[in-house]
Amino acid sequence: MSWRRQFSKISALLSGRKPADLGDEISAHIAIEEEENVASGMSRTEAHFAAMRKFGNATAAQEASRDAWTWRWLEETLGDVKFAFRQIRTNAAVAIVSVLTLALGIGVNTAMFSVIDAAVLRPLPYQQPDRLIALFQTEAAPGMYPLTGADYLDWQSQNRTLESTSLYGWTQYTSIGGGAKPEPGMVMPTQANFFDVLGVHAALGRTFARDEDASGKNHVAVLSYGFWQKRFAGDRGAIGRTVRLDGEPYSVIGVMPKWFGFRFSADIWTPLDMSPETLGPRGNHRWNAIARMKPGLALAHARADLLAISKRIEKQYPDTNEKINSIVVPLKEMMTGYTRRALLILFGAVVLVLMIACVNVANLQLARAAARQREMAVRVSIGAGRLRLLRQLLTESLVLATAGSLLAIVAAWWCVRLIQGMETLPIPHVNTIEVNAGVLFFTAALGIAAGLLSGLAPALQLSETRFNNELKSGSRTLAGPGAGGRNVRDLLVAGEIALTLMLLIGAGLLLRSFIRMRTSDLGIDSSNLLTMRITLPDKDYPDLPARQRFSDALIAKAAVIPGVQSVAMSLEIPLEGGTNGYLKVDGAKDPYIEKQLVGWNLVTANYFATFGIPLLEGRGFTVADMQQAAITSDAVFKLWKAAKGGHFQVPANLTLVAVISKAAASLFWPNQNAVGRTFHWNDMKVTVVGVVADVKEYGIRGDGTEPRMEAYYPYPVLASWGGQAILSLKTRVDPRSLLEPVRRAVNALDSNLAVFRARPMDDVIAENVQDASLQTALLGAFAVLALVLAAVGLYGVMSYLVAQRTREIGIRVALGAQRANVIRSVLKHSAKVTAGGAIAGLAAGVALTRLMANLLYGIGPADPLTFVMVPLILAIVAMAANYLPALRATRIDPVIALRWE
Amino acid sequence: MGGQKPEPRIELVYGALEMLILKTLVWGPRHGHGIAKSIEQTSGDTFKVEHGSLYPALQRLLQEGWISAEWGVSENKQRAKYYTLSRAGRKKLTAETTRWERFARAIAGVMRPAEPEQES
Incomplete structure (x- = not known):
């Protein structure tokens, strides 16, 4: 077709002009034919039908002629659509039911797809996300573990396949001061280059500078968009202002974009103090790490590289690093794989x-x-x-x-x-x-x-x-x-x-x-049980006596709140996960036992009664146990401070008592009485005084690699492990109704403390299977x-x-x-x-x-x-x-x- | 061409109808029926002009501007649309005729290499 005809088609389409006289012309044609037929001697009727027959399908001829003027397919489609609408009008009920049914089907698909699009399909919203990886370690026990600080520093300095690496900690429950009352917030400590490794910039201000992860320089804070809106009402002047995190002043240097999110949601990011003392020794899996691979390298290169380094470290430090290898997974896999x-x-x-x-x-x-x-x-x-x-x-x-x-x-x-x-x-x-x-x-x-x-x-x-x-x-x-x-x-x-x-x-x-x-049996009685977390800042509670005074006072104050039946404090509570490590069972010949991870918890005397965990053998903790533990812990804490993060020897006269779970008892001393037996935990001699029923510590389901054994130590040991604590109350009334009274009791002791995750245990259970x-x-x-x-x-x-x-x-x-x-x-x-x-x-x-x-x-x-x-x-x-x-x-x-x- | 006994009619090649229409109009304005009849007669009834293709072809020629159309009255005092060859159409016809002659000669040369060319 020539351009001229295309053009006339478009103009015909636009003007709606059509060769309207085609029908007339065809009638005229047939009339002429008819006249000729009559002239050659046919009857009028005969002549008419003969002419009609000879012409053939007039409609088809007309349509074909119209094709010269318009795109017939387009015209027909428009006609079909028009006809479809007429059909729908005449059969409104059927049409409405059909449309609604399809809308339902397509609607749930669209909604579901937008979730999958965000969670699975779209790449991570960071720079060149396919080069980003997450780093983990193995242990003698199965599973994937966070990194130890010392190993990370070796990986960082010795690798040849990574452009950059960055360490980050778990989000900390932090009291954010400055307002009318302390607010609970989530603070995530990161190495200074964290945002640079991801390749994201602050929406306002800046992210951390290279040297801000050194002790003394790290009192700067990057805010999440949500927190900035909530606390500063989106004021651009927030940069340079001060926020108090657990009482310590941090100056605000930047605000992240609204869309920015990472593995854990956080309100504030602060630089992690990267000194080896803070990061801790080998064998202590405390940190998470991400890294950016050098351009053009595959995952296998990074895997081989880090594995070689891990093998070298293993040879160098067999005591702490036996069977500790590296695991490398794509960052996207870590962040979205589980769903x-x-x-x-x-x-x-x-x-x-x-x-x-x-x-x-x-x-x-x-x-x-x-x-x-x-x-x-x-x-x-x-x-x-x-x-x-x-x-x-x-x-x-x-x-x-x-x-x-x-x-x-x-x-x-x-x-x-x-x-x-x-x-x-x-x-x-x-x-x-x-x-x-x-x-x-x-x-x-x-x-x-x-x-x-x-x-x-x-x-x-x-x-x-x-x-x-x-x-x-x-x-x-x-x-x-x-x-x-x-x-x-x-x-x-x-x-x-x-x-x-x-x-x-x-x-x-x-x-x-x-x-x-x-x-499923969790091993506890969760009814009428209220739990909440409190963080005691190091600045205000620098030593064991200070922490001990606070927890004693809080327990005493909470116990007299009307409706409270019993009060306990602990480091962990069931289902919420916990800390774990290896034990040396005295006299055990089976090396298998020492390769088993045993969880541990620090609890006050009332913990078992508060959570309804039945005592099976021996006794629970007594006041005397607590006092002895306080003396031991104080001594160890002082030694630890003196060693400045280095290695120190625990004197043989410092001992502890423990209550262990049934699973632990039957692993360590199968078919024997566990009470009175001893084991060593972190070089400290521990005597078992009682055995309690098993409790699900790591969630209802778990992944099969979590420890089933648990050891409970007297609460004062907490002093050596930072200021995180959980207060639990067994109540006679609706646990929610005691939330405010307990909060007031906490703030009566220290007005700077916020209370985190305050909720009935039943909510914790529901959340666990959410x-x-x-x-x-x-x-x-x-x-x-x-x-x-x-x-x-x-x-x-x-x-x-x-x-x-x-x-x-x-x-x-x-x-x-x-x-x-x-x-x-x-x-x-x-x-x-x-x-x-x-x-x-x-x-x-x-x-x-x-x-x-x-x-x-x-x-x-x-x-x-x-x-x-x-x-x-x-x-x-x-x-x-x-x-x-x-x-x-x-x-x-x-x-x-x-x-x- | 054209033997003693009636041979079956031949369908026109695509594009040939347009050329024949232009040629028919050289002798003056004609209506659709007349054009069809003229082509059939001058071809010795070899070609049958399908009305389903005649009118679309006329529309295409109109669009190209090679012919123009006007309503008039036929010999039998009937209303009919008359098509007239335009200046552009005449030029097109000359070009087409040359092209066609070359085409026909080439075909004939291939089909009957031994025989001398026949003039139409």
Whole structure:
């Protein structure tokens, strides 16, 4: 085509101008032909028809001529869309149900995808994130461990594959002073180059300078955007102001961008004092590290490099570094890896929901197909080809799907707002969850797929219409659309049942495992138990007596609060994880024992009573134990201070007592009485005075590598381990009601202290399985959604089938068929379809639920109860959906039925 | 061409119809029916002009500006649309004729290499 014709097409399109007189011209042509025919002796009528025949398909000629003026495909598509809207108007109910069903299916997919996009798909929002890695260490015991300070310094100086490395600590509960009352905040200490390694800049001010991680220079703070907004109301003058962290002044040097997040959420970042004394000795896994690989290097290079260094260190320091190797993982894997599987399973679930929605819409369209067969016959008779019909029908489905997609985007946007508003969410806070261009593109693709998927079966069936049969067949039809149509519908319904069953099985497994989690024995009595964390700053509580005075005073004050039954202080509480290390069991010959990690906790005498942990052997702690421990700890603390972080020898006369868990007792002294036995902990001789029941310290589930053994030491030892402490109260009243009184008691002793994570133990438990409860709730909701959709689909199909068979059933009833027989004949068919779908669904369920194995707790993916109960529930719902139409069949009046057209 | 017994009609090659229409219009304005009839007759009924392609072809020629159209009255006092060859159309026809003659000679040369060329 020449440019001139293209141009005239565009101008025709824009002006809406069309060769309007083509019809006239063709009539004129036929008239001339007719005249000639008359002249050659034909009769007028004969001449007219001969001329018409000779010209052929006038409409087609006209369309072909119009093609010269416009792009016909565009015109036809616009026509199809217009026609689709007319169809929707005339069948508003069907259209609304279809659009809503599709909107539901596409909406949950869009929302889910925006979560996956943020948590799994998008790269980390740092500079060249694929070069970023996270560093860990191994131990003699299995698992991945944080780094020891001394090893890190060696890795940092000796590696050849890393451009830069940076150390960071765990976030610390810190009292932020300066306001009316001390506020609890999370402070994360980092090496000065932390932000440089990530390649992120401050939104306001600057991040740390190179030398600011040295002792004395490190009193500078970078604020998170949220904290800056909260504390300084977004004032740009915040730079240079002072914040008090545990009483120490820090000057604000920068504010991070709003989007910035890392592994732990933090309010403030401060430089870590990088002196070897602060970082601590080998063998003490306390720090986390990230690194940036040199450009062009692969993960394997960094792995080999660090492993070689680790081997050298192991040879050099066999005492502390035996079996301590390096582990290198991509930073993204560390930050998002743990949620990937759960998210992908949930995503699979919403895809199934969408498929079920499509099947339902397809069924609705199929039901309408019967009514539209005459329309199709007319279209075929005036020259529409099969492809043309297909195109028109698919356009109709696509219009529905587009409307559904638009609604879905609104719904997903709303869902995402809801998710953004959630305080704690068991997904990584790296990328913001949002409905962005990528998500919209996904929705558009999904909308098109849904339109085609839901429209294909009806379109294929309708476009097969043989116009001769249909136009000739008159209005009386016995079976409606042919048997072929019924097969398609049966197949769709069976497929729907199969998909629903898969979802239900998944949800059933998660629910069962969640119930197992919530009912699993933690080893404690969590009712009426309030816990909170307090941090005693080193500046105000520099030595053991000061800390001891505070905790004694707090326990005394808390114990007299009305409603309090018992008060305990400890370093750790159950489920929240803890500290652990190796013990030397005196006289043990099995080297296996010394390779076992044993957790340890520091507790006051009332700890076991407060948490309801039963004493099995010996005795609990006494006041005398506490006093002896205080003397021992004070002496050790002084030695430690004198050694300035270096090695020091504990004198043999300094001893401790301990209560150990049943698991520890049976490991150290199997089938023997543990009370009175001794072991060495950090070169200190410890005598066992009692054995208590096992408690889940590391979460309900754990990863299988956490220590099962626990040793409890008297609380005053805490003095040597920093000022973190947890106060727990067993109450006679609702634990929440004591929150404020306890807070007041704390601040009456020290007005600078904030209280952290104050919550009933039951909340701690709920939080511990929050991810599982969210997964269960989501998958459960999706499964219920699927079940409702499937029931509606089944109901629709059966109703339609009964309506189709009205005449046949009428004849049967007229001939004396019993009510029960009629119901049976209707139910028999649907039972066959349901059973077929269920078998397919069970088979697929067995295959797919294996992927869920590591999300489950206490049950296997082939849990028999789930695989029996779920199909049963589905069968009941399916039969209920069938029963109404079947009942209607029995009410058919034979007289009316026989007149049924 | 044109033998004793009636031979089956031949479909026109794409693009050839346009050329034949232009040629027909050299002798003066004609309406669609007349053009079709003229082509059929002058080709000795070898070509059948499908009306489904005649009118689209006329539209294309109109768009290129090679012909123009006007409503008029036929010999039988009937309303009809008359097509007239434009100056550009005449030029196009000359070019097309030359091109066509070369094309036909080449085809003929390939198909009947031994026989002398026939003048039309």
